Amino acid sequence: MAEITTILRQVYLQYGEPMFANTPVLKNLIQDLSLDESDTNLLIRAIDCGVAIQVMDNVPAPNNSTQIDIIVNHLVSNLMWSEDKAIQAVEYFTYAKFGDRSTSEASSNITIEEFPEHLLLAEEGDVVVQYNVGNCYEQGLTSNPYKAFHWYLRAAEQGYVLAQFIVAQCYEHGKGIEQNKLKAFHWYSTAAEEGYVDAQRMIGPCYEHGIGVEKNLTEAFNRYLQLALNYYLLAAQQGYAKAQYKVGCYYSNAKADKKSLTKIIKPSKKSDTPSSPPTKKITPNYTEALHWYMQAASQGNEDAQKVIDSICAKGF
Incomplete structure (x- = not known):
């Protein structure tokens, strides 16, 4: 168990919850790990039964027995799992989320x-x-x-x-x-620069809402887009759905110009400072907006799906 949980935890720390929400990519990863056949089969079955997603979405702490019991009881009562295997599967993904x-x-x-x-x-x-x-x-x-x-x-x-x-x-x-929101932003930025995904997720909202840094929608756009693209480039269909939805929202109203978009490819550490870069003049790009809405919707993002449904209803 130690080897499996360590690997799962490393995956979580590197890629975050989006990996565990993306069933095809996660299953491919598990199958490529060359684990014992019994362990591989258990994890694949758990993923197919939604255990990884349920743990990521519903378990707020490793000692939250209420939510953990709900997932275990569902596996045993509705999906014909043995209790010991159900507990083991939930423990694997709880460990992945919270660490040991x-x-x-x-x-x-x-x-x-x-x-x-x-x-x-x-x-x-x-x-x-x-x-x-x-x-x-x-x-x-x-x-x-x-x-x-x-x-x-x-x-x-x-x-x-x-x-x-x-x-x-x-x-x-x-x-x-x-x-101290300024210092909060500083430490989120520091951790984000080290590649810590949970911290990277915080930078876009900080710029969007002016948390510890001057409000700057262009920089927020760049951060959401950077998150989405980073995940998308890691593996096909592996994108952070919320970030992709945000990118769609910004493209619906504005598109960063070429100079600002270069930060996506080559981000500058200097941008993570309390005084944010000047806002660029931006124009809408509905093709890109639709692309990112569809990416988010394909991963189950309900807000993105509503936008797409609205577009289809209007006959576009």
Whole structure:
């Protein structure tokens, strides 16, 4: 199980939830991993039964027994799964989404007697231990959001991308530190530059709504388009549906000019700063809009499908 869960977690960290929402691509990936036949068959069956999608959409935390039980009960009662296989399948994809109960389980395994030793390692600069100590303070041995933030920040400042993302969330929501949208944007950008998909998803909305950065719809457009194209180029039909829908929305009203679109191919780190680049004059491009609406709709995005239905109803 350890090998499978580790691989699934790596896939999630690299590609995010869109991979797990795209049944054909995910099945092809599983089949290419050369796992034991029994494990491959279990994962393929689970994917076909919608387990991956249900976990990604409905399980908010690894210890949320209510939602996990709903999925397991559905497999057993309606799809003729054995209970042990149903639990195993759900655990695989829960692990993929949250990590090994990832750091939370590691931190909860630190006893009170062991904690001083881990704290010493954290003081000496071990970034993984710093992250785990932060997790201990957040949800492990004792709850102290301020100390949790302190250790997450220590790890983030040393380049630990998971900590960078959590620090951004702390600043955005005021967890353990005074709310600061500018610093939230900074840490989201830092993690995004390291390739952390969950952070990359945050940059477009930040520019769109002016969260920690000057509102700039052109830059938001570029970020949504970059997300969509990155996923699309990774594999056929593997796009982040929400980003594709957003691109369709922006193309319906405006198209970034050639100069601004070069950022899609060669993004500049300097663009992730609190002062956003100047807005370009842009014009509509309905062909591109329809293309991206169709890409999003093909992955089940309901908003995109409504737009397409509306277009068809008008006879276009």
